[in-house]
Amino acid sequence: MSIKNFGEFHLIQEIKKSLPKSLPSGILGIGDDCAVVPKSKTESYVVTSDLLIENVHFIKSKISAYDLGLKSLAVNLSDIAAMGAKPQFIFVSIALPNETEIEWVKSFYQGLGDLGQKHHAYILGGDTTRSKNDLMLSLTVIGEAESKNIKLRSHAQDGDILCVTGFLGDSAAGLKYILENTPTTDEDLDEIISAHHAPRPHVLEGQWLAQHKGVHAMMDVSDGLASDIQRIMESSDCGACIELNKIPLSQTLKSYSKLYSWDALKLATSGSEDYCLLLSVDQNSYESLALQFQKKFNSPLYSIGHICSKPKKVQWLLNGTPVSNSTPGFDHFAKL
Ligand code: ADP
Numbered sequence: 001m002s003i004k005n006f007g008e009f010h011l012i013q014e015i016k017k018s019l020p021k022s023l024p025s026g027i028l029g030i031g032d033d034c035a036v037v038p039k040s041k042t043e044s045y046v047v048t049s050d051l052l053i054e055n056v057h058f059i060k061s062k063i064s065a066y067d068l069g070l071k072s073l074a075v076n077l078s079d080i081a082a083m084g085a086k087p088q089f090i091f092v093s094i095a096l097p098n099e100t101e102i103e104w105v106k107s108f109y110q111g112l113g114d115l116g117q118k119h120h121a122y123i124l125g126g127d128t129t130r131s132k133n134d135l136m137l138s139l140t141v142i143g144e145a146e147s148k149n150i151k152l153r154s155h156a157q158d159g160d161i162l163c164v165t166g167f168l169g170d171s172a173a174g175l176k177y178i179l180e181n182t183p184t185t186d187e188d189l190d191e192i193i194s195a196h197h198a199p200r201p202h203v204l205e206g207q208w209l210a211q212h213k214g215v216h217a218m219m220d221v222s223d224g225l226a227s228d229i230q231r232i233m234e235s236s237d238c239g240a241c242i243e244l245n246k247i248p249l250s251q252t253l254k255s256y257s258k259l260y261s262w263d264a265l266k267l268a269t270s271g272s273e274d275y276c277l278l279l280s281v282d283q284n285s286y287e288s289l290a291l292q293f294q295k296k297f298n299s300p301l302y303s304i305g306h307i308c309s310k311p312k313k314v315q316w317l318l319n320g321t322p323v324s325n326s327t328p329g330f331d332h333f334a335k336l
């Protein structure tokens with residue numbers, strides 16, 4: 001069977017099956033946002049790697065080198081945030097076509113370096129090679145966390161409140177706009193375009209949430225809510241119930257959806273690359289945690305539904321009534 005009909009998730013499962021089963025004790029390998037490797041009795045390293053390919057993840061003429069540098073790091077920092085860890089070290093590998101301008105490369109590193117500096121993470125190395133056609137950018141980021149605070153996808157429990165730390169759908173709307181329209185200087189549009197080109201990883205939110213025992217499972221929203229919730233359900237062997245009208249949508253997304261006849265909820269559930277956090281919180285802790293979160297970040301911890309033990313699927317509700325939302329999130333191979 002070709003990988004086209006197999007899907008990214010199942011392909012990774014197959015890769016995992018073909019590898020030796022046992023890992024040294026205490027190490028967590030394939031399956032979460034980061035691998036976890038014990039550092040000392042109380043601390044662990046977390047490690048993540050992400051690859052961006054020209055014309056798959058970005059169109060070079062549509063994004064500045066600076067933003068692409070920033071985004072290449074942001075997508076990795078988002079996985080570090082998902083574990084509740086603090087980013088520390090960065091490795092950058094690039095494959096460049098011969099005609100790439102040196103100024104482009106410098107600007108790419110400027111964007112990457114600026115975001116790294118903001119989070120006190122340092123670039124320690126990488127690799128450089130020539131590419132025949134497309135640009136390829138691969139980053140590996142190492143972070144650190146207190147082992148007892150690390151949040152996994154597998155820790156969701158029956159009755160947990162499902163939450164997200166930011167708006168959903170802006171990035172997908174930004175991409176839609178970039179692909180369908182000509183550039184504009186409209187400042188409101190800037191908001192959704194930068195949500196796509198220069199996402200803000202929720203690193204501080206992740207570290208803060210990790211310190212709270214009431215937070216059970218956590219991951220970042222990278223492939224879209226509809227797809228990412230499946231990862232929590234598979235890892236935690238549970239189901240989920242999501243209220244579509246509780247999904248936080250930005251005012252900008254709402255108004256442009258009206259203007260361009262976009263389906264805002266579809267962008268929010270099936271669009272990808274929001275890079276906020278999706279977490280499950282003990283039902284008895286949610287209220288107090290949400291109050292503290294609002295105080296700390298001046299932004300709500302949005303509750304969008306809950307975890308259930310059965311049925312082991314997502315139930316989408318609109319004003320309490322079940323509806324079908326069959327569009328899956330972003331899957332690299334299904335879209336080939
Ligand atoms: P994310 O969207 O959070 O970056 P992915 O869906 O890319 O996560 O990956 C899920 C898990 O599979 C991670 O643990 C990742 O390290 C692992 N993984 C992905 N691709 C490969 C691969 N080609 N070989 C081994 N592990 C992989």
Ligand code: MG
Pocket residue numbers: 033078079082219220221222
């Ligand atoms: Mg992730």
